[in-house]
Amino acid sequence: MHIFKNKTDLIQFVDGLKSEKKTIGFVPTMGALHQGHASLIVKGLKDNDVVVVSVFVNPTQFDNQDDLEKYPRTLDKDVALLKDISKEKIVVYAPSVDDIYGDNVSSTSFSYDGLEHEMEGRFRDGHFDGVGTIVKRFFEIVRPDRAYFGEKDFQQLMIIKKLVEKYHIPVKVIGCKIYRAKDGLAMSSRNMRLKPNYRMAAPFIYATLKAAKEQFGTKSANKVTEWVKHQFAKHELLELEYFIIADVDTLKTVKRKSNKKTYRAFIAVYADDIRLIDNIALN
Numbered sequence: 001m002h003i004f005k006n007k008t009d010l011i012q013f014v015d016g017l018k019s020e021k022k023t024i025g026f027v028p029t030m031g032a033l034h035q036g037h038a039s040l041i042v043k044g045l046k047d048n049d050v051v052v053v054s055v056f057v058n059p060t061q062f063d064n065q066d067d068l069e070k071y072p073r074t075l076d077k078d079v080a081l082l083k084d085i086s087k088e089k090i091v092v093y094a095p096s097v098d099d100i101y102g103d104n105v106s107s108t109s110f111s112y113d114g115l116e117h118e119m120e121g122r123f124r125d126g127h128f129d130g131v132g133t134i135v136k137r138f139f140e141i142v143r144p145d146r147a148y149f150g151e152k153d154f155q156q157l158m159i160i161k162k163l164v165e166k167y168h169i170p171v172k173v174i175g176c177k178i179y180r181a182k183d184g185l186a187m188s189s190r191n192m193r194l195k196p197n198y199r200m201a202a203p204f205i206y207a208t209l210k211a212a213k214e215q216f217g218t219k220s221a222n223k224v225t226e227w228v229k230h231q232f233a234k235h236e237l238l239e240l241e242y243f244i245i246a247d248v249d250t251l252k253t254v255k256r257k258s259n260k261k262t263y264r265a266f267i268a269v270y271a272d273d274i275r276l277i278d279n280i281a282l283n
Contacts, residue, residue, distance in 0.1 A: 001083055003092040006099050007141045013091065014052075014143055022049040026144035026171075028135060031055040031094075032072040033081050036179035036187030040148040041085055043176055052142045053082060055094040060107040061130030067275075072189055093142070100137060107133045112162040118251040119244055119266050120155050120277070131156055132163050139169050146172045150179065152186045154264065154279050155251060178278070180206065186278045198271040201237045205269050208232070209280040212243075212265050216282045221245040221254045221263075232269070241268040241275070245282065 004010040017024060025044030029037050033055075044051040055078055062068040075094055082090050097105060107129035110116070116128040139147070149157045157175045164173055179187045184206035185199075194202060208231055215224045225243055232240035245254050248262045257263070263282040268275060 001079070001087050001090060001092065003079065003094065005094055005096065007093075007095060010052075010091075010093050011141060014141075017050055018143070023146075024048055024142065024144045025051040026054070026138065026142050026147040027051060028054045028056075028138055028147070028149075029078075030057045030071065030189065031078050032074050032189035032192065033078040034187050034189065034191075036150055036152070038081065038085060039179045040150060040176050041082070041090065043174070044146065044148050045086060045089055047146055047174075048144075050089055050091060051086075052091045052093055052144065054138055054142070055092060056100065056134070058100075058130060058134040059097060059105055060101075060133055061127050063124045063127055070193070072192055093138075100134070108136075110163065112159045112166075115155065115159050115162055115251050118155065118246065118253070119242065120268070123241060123268065128156075128159055131159065135160055136163060136167065136169070139164075139171055144171050146174055148174050148176055150177075151175050152178045152188065152278065154248075154266070158248075158251060184210075186276070188276065190274050190276065193274050194271055198237055198274065201235070202271055202276060204235065204238060205267060205276060205278050206280075209265055209267060209278060213280055213282050216245070216263070216265070221257060224265075228267075237271065239270040241270060243267045248281075 025048035027040045027044055041051055055075060057071050059068055107126060109129055110132040121128055149160060161173045164171055183203040185202045208228055212224050212228050228243040232238060244266045245263055246252060246266060247254055248264050254263055264279055265282055266279045268277045
């Protein structure tokens with residue numbers, strides 16, 4: 001398995017792949033890989049000759065320094081998981097912060113036509129500037145044909161599609177279904193930091209989303225939202241940060257339902273000091 005720590009070597013390797021007319025898939029990650037990541041990589045391997053997997057905890061997309069410092073870093077385990085999938089067709093790019101940013105660890109400011117101001121954008125200052133900065137940089141280095149992102153971060157997926165559209169980046173962005181544990185909890189690298197009692201409580205998030213979806217068929221968005229808030233107000237361990245029903249195209253909170261539009265419910269919950277997000281298609 002090829003493992004690159006600097007962009008110069010990776011760029012040279014990619015040049016070789018391009019000269020052989022090989023197609024390249026790309027799965028950007030912050031490491032602490034799990035089966036959700038694996039599902040993206042497997043999809044990438046079906047569609048492409050080679051898949052590049054980046055393992056990089058990007059400092060510019062964290063608005064909480066403590067969260068950045070505590071984010072799990074498990075490169076050896078990550079490489080072992082990747083080797084189980086494919087030793088020949090996966091390339092790992094695990095750069096240092098210096099390799100990506102040099103002396104200027106900062107974000108570029110992006111406009112995503114308002115998508116960045118909804119949901120996560122309201123609660124995580126500068127987050128999507130950091131996401132856009134690192135993803136655009138990776139696209140420039142890796143030059144993939146296709147890039148794969150999980151729908152758990154649905155807003156991020158929409159923003160990256162907008163980034164590609166506005167900057168005319170020649171890559172096809174592919175969204176992949178949320179990969180869940182057997183009890184319904186959306187797979188996340190942060191899950192490994194959950195204390196046992198919070199891990200046992202966390203599937204309540206998806207159970208509530210499913211119930212909200214059922215109610216959305218007959219009740220207004222406001223009534224469903226109030227019901228969800230009430231459910232979490234009664235919960236002993238989980239603290240609701242937000243629950244929003246939004247138009248999937250604009251990500252704006254719905255005020256009145258329309259049969260002509262598609263909606264999704266988005267949620268962010270604190271399990272102790274661990275922030276968990278999830279979402280579900282409503283119609």
